[in-house]
Amino acid sequence: MTVTIIGLGLIGGSLALSLRQHGLAAHFIGVEQSAEHARRALELGLVDEVEADLPAAVRRADLVVVAVPMDAMLTVLPQVLDATGPRQTVIDVGSTKVTLLAAVAGHPRRGRFVATHPMAGTEYSGPEAAVLGLYEGKTVVLCDTAHSDADALQLVEKLFRALPMRLLYLDAQAHDLHTAYISHISHITSFALALTVLEKEKEEQRIFDLAGGGFASTVRLAKSSAAMWVPIFRQNRPNVLDVLDEHLHQLQHLRDLLAQEDYAGLTTQINQANHIRKTIP
Amino acid sequence: MTVTIIGLGLIGGSLALSLRQHGLAAHFIGVEQSAEHARRALELGLVDEVEADLPAAVRRADLVVVAVPMDAMLTVLPQVLDATGPRQTVIDVGSTKVTLLAAVAGHPRRGRFVATHPMAGTEYSGPEAAVLGLYEGKTVVLCDTAHSDADALQLVEKLFRALPMRLLYLDAQAHDLHTAYISHISHITSFALALTVLEKEKEEQRIFDLAGGGFASTVRLAKSSAAMWVPIFRQNRPNVLDVLDEHLHQLQHLRDLLAQEDYAGLTTQINQANHIRKTIP
Numbered sequence: 001m002t003v004t005i006i007g008l009g010l011i012g013g014s015l016a017l018s019l020r021q022h023g024l025a026a027h028f029i030g031v032e033q034s035a036e037h038a039r040r041a042l043e044l045g046l047v048d049e050v051e052a053d054l055p056a057a058v059r060r061a062d063l064v065v066v067a068v069p070m071d072a073m074l075t076v077l078p079q080v081l082d083a084t085g086p087r088q089t090v091i092d093v094g095s096t097k098v099t100l101l102a103a104v105a106g107h108p109r110r111g112r113f114v115a116t117h118p119m120a121g122t123e124y125s126g127p128e129a130a131v132l133g134l135y136e137g138k139t140v141v142l143c144d145t146a147h148s149d150a151d152a153l154q155l156v157e158k159l160f161r162a163l164p165m166r167l168l169y170l171d172a173q174a175h176d177l178h179t180a181y182i183s184h185i186s187h188i189t190s191f192a193l194a195l196t197v198l199e200k201e202k203e204e205q206r207i208f209d210l211a212g213g214g215f216a217s218t219v220r221l222a223k224s225s226a227a228m229w230v231p232i233f234r235q236n237r238p239n240v241l242d243v244l245d246e247h248l249h250q251l252q253h254l255r256d257l258l259a260q261e262d263y264a265g266l267t268t269q270i271n272q273a274n275h276i277r278k279t280i281p
Numbered sequence: 282m283t284v285t286i287i288g289l290g291l292i293g294g295s296l297a298l299s300l301r302q303h304g305l306a307a308h309f310i311g312v313e314q315s316a317e318h319a320r321r322a323l324e325l326g327l328v329d330e331v332e333a334d335l336p337a338a339v340r341r342a343d344l345v346v347v348a349v350p351m352d353a354m355l356t357v358l359p360q361v362l363d364a365t366g367p368r369q370t371v372i373d374v375g376s377t378k379v380t381l382l383a384a385v386a387g388h389p390r391r392g393r394f395v396a397t398h399p400m401a402g403t404e405y406s407g408p409e410a411a412v413l414g415l416y417e418g419k420t421v422v423l424c425d426t427a428h429s430d431a432d433a434l435q436l437v438e439k440l441f442r443a444l445p446m447r448l449l450y451l452d453a454q455a456h457d458l459h460t461a462y463i464s465h466i467s468h469i470t471s472f473a474l475a476l477t478v479l480e481k482e483k484e485e486q487r488i489f490d491l492a493g494g495g496f497a498s499t500v501r502l503a504k505s506s507a508a509m510w511v512p513i514f515r516q517n518r519p520n521v522l523d524v525l526d527e528h529l530h531q532l533q534h535l536r537d538l539l540a541q542e543d544y545a546g547l548t549t550q551i552n553q554a555n556h557i558r559k560t561i562p
Contacts, residue, residue: 119493139490168490181482182491186499189474192532193467194554199531200524201462207560209420209449210463212400216561217498218467223558226551230544237539243481244536250480251473251532255525258518263511270507273475277504279488280497 001025004061006054006076008032008041010122011093012067013130016046021132022162031057041127055083063155064090071231074103081109089152091116095179096235097143097172111149114156117141117175118165119183123223140165141179143172180239185247187221187229188240194222282306285342287335287357289313289322291403292374293348294411297327302413303443312338322408336364344436345371352512355384362390370433372397376460377516378424378453392430395437398422398456399446400464404504421446422460424453461520466528468502468510469521475503 003025005012030047032038038050051057090113120138257265284306286293300306311328313319319331332338371394401419538546
């Protein structure tokens with residue numbers, strides 16, 4: 001099988017490595033806007049060749065993976081489907097779904113497309129960030145699969161199961177709601193925490209000296225790139241605003257309890273927060 | 282050397298394991314209020330014996346480590362110093378310093394006491410949470426060392442260097458300020474994030490299914506216990522409130538940029554947050 005990966009960064013590059021490792025595809029074609037990223041992806045062995053002509057790269061593939069930031073995705077995915085034939089399969093691996101699925105809803109090749117979201121990533125980006133095993137044991141969400149052709153869906157299910165990943169089926173609305181709650185808000189929290197510490201702690205050496213594992217863990221996502229995350233927040237804006245307002249409310253409540261020296265109240269809230277242990281082992 | 286550890290939890294237990302591993306002490310006496318924790322600490326080999334009589338346990342030690350929550354610390358440390366002789370050394374390993382140092386400022390044995398804060402921990406607590414190597418390569422802050430006897434300070438410096446840890450000298454005010462910025466705020470952020478997700482995401486299975494590494498990392502500290510953290514927030518209240526207000530301001534600013542669809546502004550803020558990469562490798 002030949003796979004074309006469009007966007008040779010963390011997500012697309014890691015998926016290429018996993019598909020190759022499991023013997024699921026023999027030949028990988030890359031499409032990448034940045035000449036530097038394309039060169040590095042070849043050096044790192046993420047793909048076997050780089051093709052400048054997008055429609056040509058699509059036509060030669062059995063499977064096309066679109067792994068570009070969500071703003072570019074809205075124009076690239078329709079272009080990919082324009083070049084897709086009746087036996088080829090296309091997936092995206094993007095973090096929002098409602099806007100994207102609306103953008104291709106009426107496309108004549110909509111059936112060849114399967115919307116997927118592998119729930120894995122790191123705070124790094126670019127081809128160097130690609131890591132083997134990123135997806136192993138993680139969940140992949142498949143969205144609105146009733147609009148995909150049966151054979152295209154079966155191929156995608158087979159590939160993700162082989163990595164192996166757990167398959168979860170959600171409609172696009174539910175996907176965008178739940179990922180706002182569980183993934184997007186974590187990034188905003190972490191960006192705000194980094195901004196707070198950089199504002200208050202003017203002595204950078206002190207941050208380095210005093211940062212234990214807890215701080216590093218909480219602020220890790222703040223290293224994530226604006227190029228990837230601003231389009232996600234933009235496309236999932238109503239859900240992100242909704243959960244962000246709840247987060248501001250919770251933070252303000254903790255602040256008020258501390259300001260009022262209500263330590264019993266603070267204890268109750270922390271005990272409640274501890275329930276997250278049940279779901280995050 | 283005989284070491285008495287008062288409080289056989291994560292912090293005291295891990296220190297006992299490290300001191301023993303490096304051959305820095307041969308005999309460990311534990312003092313522990315919870316009979317269950319005392320029994321487990323013995324089973325796990327954190328200490329060689331448990332002593333119910335605090336003054337007796339202090340008198341038999343060359344070094345006493347007080348590793349109880351910060352509220353108990355305010356009463357236990359003076360009791361320990363009451364029983365301390367002129368050749369013994371006492372340390373605390375607590376997360377706040379101004380209130381504690383004020384509580385023992387006039388004590389006749391103040392010179393035998395060295396205030397320390399090893400900047401390491403996990404979200405777990407109790408003797409089972411003790412892990413070997415917790416402190417390796419981390420920073421330990423020594424506070425207001427001019428008030429400690431030279432020989433007591435030298436012993437403590439030698440022990441921490443042997444683990445090995447990096448020594449950092451701060452006055453108590455600076456310690457409490459910087460730890461609010463870098464450690465305490467991370468915990469409040471994480472508690473608030475857990476409360477947010479638990480409030481919004483009523484389907485617990487969805488949290489489990491969708492939580493990638495990013496969410497787990499950001500919410501990890503929310504598993505930390507109220508028994509440990511409420512006294513820290515209480516004793517460092519002005520600094521914690523100050524940094525918490527800045528955090529609320531930063532979060533509100535990100536929220537407003539998104540609400541106003543100011544994506545250029547959001548990009549600027551995220552690029553600024555990315556500077557944390559320089560200090561957190």
